[in-house]
Amino acid sequence: MTDLTISNKNGAELVKKVKRQMKDVMDPELPFLSIEDMGILRDVFFENDHVVCVITPTYSGCPATEVISEDVLTAARVIDPEAEIRIALSPAWTTDWIGEEARNKMEVNGIAPPQGSSHDRAFLTGDGKIIPCPLCKSKNTKLVSPFGSTACKASFKCNECLEPFEHFKCI
Amino acid sequence: MNNSQLKSALLRLGDDALILGQRLAEWCGHAPALEEDIALTNISLDLIGQTQSYLSLAGSLFEDGVKTDDELTFLRTDREFQNLLLVEQPNGNFGDTIVRQFLFDKFALLRAEHLAQQTFNSEAAAIAAKAVKEIRYHADHSSKWVIRLGDGTTESHDRVQKSLDDLWKFTGEMFISDEIDRAGVESGFLPNLDDLKKKWDEEIDNVLGEATLTRPEDCFMQTGGRTGIHTEQLSFMLAEMQVLPRTYPGTSW
Numbered sequence: 399m400t401d402l403t404i405s406n407k408n409g410a411e412l413v414k415k416v417k418r419q420m421k422d423v424m425d426p427e428l429p430f431l432s433i434e435d436m437g438i439l440r441d442v443f444f445e446n447d448h449v450v451c452v453i454t455p456t457y458s459g460c461p462a463t464e465v466i467s468e469d470v471l472t473a474a475r476v477i478d479p480e481a482e483i484r485i486a487l488s489p490a491w492t493t494d495w496i497g498e499e500a501r502n503k504m505e506v507n508g509i510a511p512p513q514g515s516s517h518d519r520a521f522l523t524g525d526g527k528i529i530p531c532p533l534c535k536s537k538n539t540k541l542v543s544p545f546g547s548t549a550c551k552a553s554f555k556c557n558e559c560l561e562p563f564e565h566f567k568c569i
Numbered sequence: 570m571n572n573s574q575l576k577s578a579l580l581r582l583g584d585d586a587l588i589l590g591q592r593l594a595e596w597c598g599h600a601p602a603l604e605e606d607i608a609l610t611n612i613s614l615d616l617i618g619q620t621q622s623y624l625s626l627a628g629s630l631f632e633d634g635v636k637t638d639d640e641l642t643f644l645r646t647d648r649e650f651q652n653l654l655l656v657e658q659p660n661g662n663f664g665d666t667i668v669r670q671f672l673f674d675k676f677a678l679l680r681a682e683h684l685a686q687q688t689f690n691s692e693a694a695a696i697a698a699k700a701v702k703e704i705r706y707h708a709d710h711s712s713k714w715v716i717r718l719g720d721g722t723t724e725s726h727d728r729v730q731k732s733l734d735d736l737w738k739f740t741g742e743m744f745i746s747d748e749i750d751r752a753g754v755e756s757g758f759l760p761n762l763d764d765l766k767k768k769w770d771e772e773i774d775n776v777l778g779e780a781t782l783t784r785p786e787d788c789f790m791q792t793g794g795r796t797g798i799h800t801e802q803l804s805f806m807l808a809e810m811q812v813l814p815r816t817y818p819g820t821s822w
Binding site for chain 1: 604605607608611612614615616617618619621622691692694695696698699700701702703706709710
């Protein structure tokens, strides 16, 4: 048990600082988005005299989860050397947690963002849904493969500008 | 359901995912097309991720001390694995791999949907909730391939029909209940396999119908995976999978 009486940590202040640090922890697969943009960082709070960061992995086997955990810990420990990380599996990560601004950033970087809500099952594979080309904005596109370079993306091709592009799967 | 039964149930979940994940990884660099190479290995990655979660949870329930997911993966012998015989069958041709995937995905999805809803073990529910999203995607992919191959050319139809006929004898095992399953059903943790089979039959028949494939007659079903009696295929696979950590104990990257 930590003896709170000898602690001289200011919990609220530390949490605030760690939260600020987290804005610079980027998703290694999508380096233009922070883990906060991605909805991977779920919570930062103070417990038992240290800061706790909670993250939720995007996919069960996503290799980036390990890198992200290390990056979060490194960043948080600059502020609080005893900071801890926790992995929360429930509720399961969903693309619904990716905000509007982050979706726009994806598009600017050539990745078609998830379309709509994950509750619409048709969005799962893009079947029957139009995924516009992030480069020329044409709606004349084709699914090449439901799987892509990372677990979270599917491969598409634009029939107008002929460029291949990736679509962030809606889950 | 006592601790030891829960541990076995979790090992079965983890082992199904692990062995199929390892099989699919064997396709890396060998699939018929680049897109499919990526698809099969992506599915493999999801399965290995599910394995890590299930086996870590199972490992926390050992009475003689916690075992890690790596220890359970690399240091158990063939007789200690409790996966279905279906998932250890060799990759064969692309049709064999797709049919094996399709038969398992449809079963695994129904099972994971139940696990995600149950309240007996909240950690397993969280793992399953994540897995449901992934398996749904896998099932969609394998079903589409079964349809494409079955309703494709005469050759693709005949070959995938043969894959189905060859693998059918491994499907009965998915629905056999033993005392672990019965205890699991009683506590609400595991689905009733008779009910699950009805749904599975329906879904399999729908896809096979669209694929113009004939559902094989139920034949003598091979069993034993759940009690560690495997086909010869598993030992060869484990030999390759486990050789490094067994040769260099405790090694790391």
